[in-house]
Amino acid sequence: MIRIVLCLLLLCFYSVAKAQTSTDSIQRLDEVVLSDVKLKRYNQGYKLTVLNDSILRKNGNSLTDVLRFNSNIYFKENGYGMVSSASFRGTNASQTAVIWNGININSPLLGQVDFNTISSANYNSISIRSGGGSVQYGSGAIGGSVHLSNDSDFTKHINHRLQLGYGSYETENASYNLSFGNNKWSGSAGVSYINTENDYRILGTDEKNENGAFNNLDLNFNLGYVLSQKDVLKVYHQNFRSDRAFSSTLLAPSNSKYETEDYRSMLEWAHVSDNFTSSLKTVHLLEKFKYFENKDLNNYSEGQAETWLIKHHYKLNLSKQMALSVITDYSSITAEGNSYVDPKRCAFSATAIFNHQFSTRFRYNLNIRKDVISDFKSPLVFAGDLSYKVAESYMLKFNASKNFRVPTFNDLYWNPGGNLDLEPEESFQFDLGHQLEILKSLHLKLNTFYIETSDLIQWRPNTETNYWNPVNIANAKHYGLEVELGYIKKIKAHNFNLVTIYSYTETEDVEKNQPLYYVPLHKANIALSYNFKSFTAYYQHLFTGEVDIIGSSLNGYDVGNIGCSYELNKSGKLNYILDLKVNNIYNTYYENVALRPMPNRNFNIKLTLKF
């Protein structure tokens, strides 16, 4: 937590410091080595939460778990480890963008990311940016965006981290991370694997979670090379493979399974000069899936989507206080599968961002973007945000934006039903934030937001054709409040850290005049940790209120996790840390998707070696 606050403080002062040393190329290189530099530089008016290493390591390697317990985002998980989709500020699964090192990786087929196909093990940090972000991050950044970052470190070092874990339901975890660097090179590599039977007992019955076994493998490799004092080359690669049975529901047996493969590669060349910086990225994304209705048969349906993307970011420093960025990108996406005839999309976008530090207290950014997409018209989108430091400890933030989500390949080309007349979904929204920091030990963030979405795409039955078509039909409103309170206390060698997060989210399906399905009105998290020398203990709590579902509602629930770790050898070259964790200590029965109970109380033990 200390690191989060420090990060935020750094963000606030970063630009000031930078402006003073702008002639120093090495400093400038530092700036471009931040993989998602825009996130920190052009978003002062947005709420940004950075989850660093120590938080990421507390929830296994599951990104769903990390975010469930440490953010406002609500997750619908089709049974533990199964397909998991996010609801950010009450928006739907395809209205949260996931950004991998600056690149939007939402599936062109489905429009969303399955959060159980992202391993949190192989990222240096995960950031959550609340609010509309289509201008900078493209389609789908309506509720907010989740940013996965691999940072380059050009200091001389070589570090290894090996983790081995074992837990309930025959859950085996292993991960290995390597990081190295010197003044020329920087590199990191990671392997993360999980294999589990996932056959937890369903509380109140004699039944077990049937057909829930899964295994995931994540491979990650990144390399940076300093070409000259002004040029850096970087390579990023990530590969995720999952093989998951589709678990049964309480009322429907299953013997299906789902295999996915994701490949993400990027080559980046960054150049810094006295008054401009330039970054050129070439990206290749490939996603594949196979669905086996009966996992015992070699009979499946499959699909894949492949994206090639070239993105250029040019930033011109107009003065010490003003900068103009122009971002252009061109992408080509093709898909194959049993249910479409080779669809293809080409898209070009141009974005301009103007940022101005008007005074030491006041800064603002103006953004505008236009996409030209081959298969439909896309709206002009824009965003503006500002931050105003009312007092040394009090910052006011505001942002307003127009955003969009493009129809997916399934929406456009699925046979039968695909509708080529679809238009992108649109949203208009604003967000007012207050940020208070008292004596560096207490911080408070309060945000109020309003989102209006229109032309939402929904599949509806067509009585003429007897099959379903997607249509731009629904409109929705979302408004609410988010509070985050953090407190750090140090008494001699005892460190206490508390973060509480609460969100209140009202939604309305305008057509039906009722709340949207699967949006809890109330959600709250508590993360408490205590550290004394080599010993750390922590507690995580999640409260999710009742949600409406089709024809019914799902009860709210409280789930708590407790864990402790002990660093057995703190000094010397080799460190080992032993972790024990009990998930769902109250043995709560809960479902976050109807009829799909989540795990009962379970245990996990983990050994970490650092050398």
Added chain:
Amino acid sequence: MISKKITLLFLSVTLLFTSCNSDDDNNGNESLGDYENGIIVSNEGNFGQGNASITYTSDDLSIIENNVFSAVNGRALGDVAQSIAFNDDLAYIVLNVSNAIEIVNRYTFESVATIDTGLNNPRHIAFANGKGYVTNWGDGGVATDDYVAVIDATTNTMSSQSIAVEEGPEKIVANGNTVYVAHQGGYGQNNVISVINAATDVVSTTITVGDVPNSLRLDSDGDLWVLAGGTPSWTGSETGGKLSKIDSSDYSVTSIDFAGTEHPSFLALENGTLYYYLSGSVYKMDEDDTVLPTSAEITGLSFYGMEVKDNVLYGVDALDYTSNGMLLSYSLSSNEVTNFANTGIIPGGVYFN
């Protein structure tokens, strides 16, 4: 359309008042159960959501009770209630995604037995020779594993022998010991009727009919009427519907073709008159007619299923498939809507108790 909705709304308000006190005057003669005499609607519910349900209404739709099964038995019915068939005092509710059949007393809806073995994608059930015959797709993506499961209707247990059949068995009816299975085609398209001899449980013959046969009706002579919807346009090989009559003595087929882009469904038959649904309209014709009617009886409909009884047409409308649907009744004399009732989610089947 809007004026129709307003009329329905108005009707619903008046019905609300009249239906409130109807429960009390039901204490007449010895009753077999609360749900004797009236209409049973099976509500499929959403795939994977386990919100299948049963609706009961009186014939005039004035008494309505939703979620009958769960109210009586204290548990959820299951996932996707595909169809219901009656055998003596029992109702067999086929639960497609649950791979199960709930057997209840048809008048009380109290659970009698649950069959949850030997079924894989079960669709419909019919009874002959003391046995229940259940059509099963098997795995939807596999064309060669489709079968008709056989249930001993006295013990309500699954028998070990099943009958392998062609791809996509759907509707099923029995006439004495002759069981007819319409092969709609599952995820694909098929065009045959299998004939099963209930004495031997062997497929005795198959009969070719129109593409995608979706409804079967037996007439008073024991002949079988088959309505085929035709192959849909998205397949790239669209064919029109076909109405066929199969002679029970020699299985000879006489047919009438629909136009190449017409895809009829929901065949009903009462007193020598056939009814079917096509593009939001209901048409009727005499059994003996040799050409199709050119004008519709009732238009502007959005049915997901329909039946005819006592010159009243009962249709179910699934609306947006995520809200409660509706059961509507139309007088076939005036072709006007007479009543309607709210049902559960995705009402699909209408049955007369």
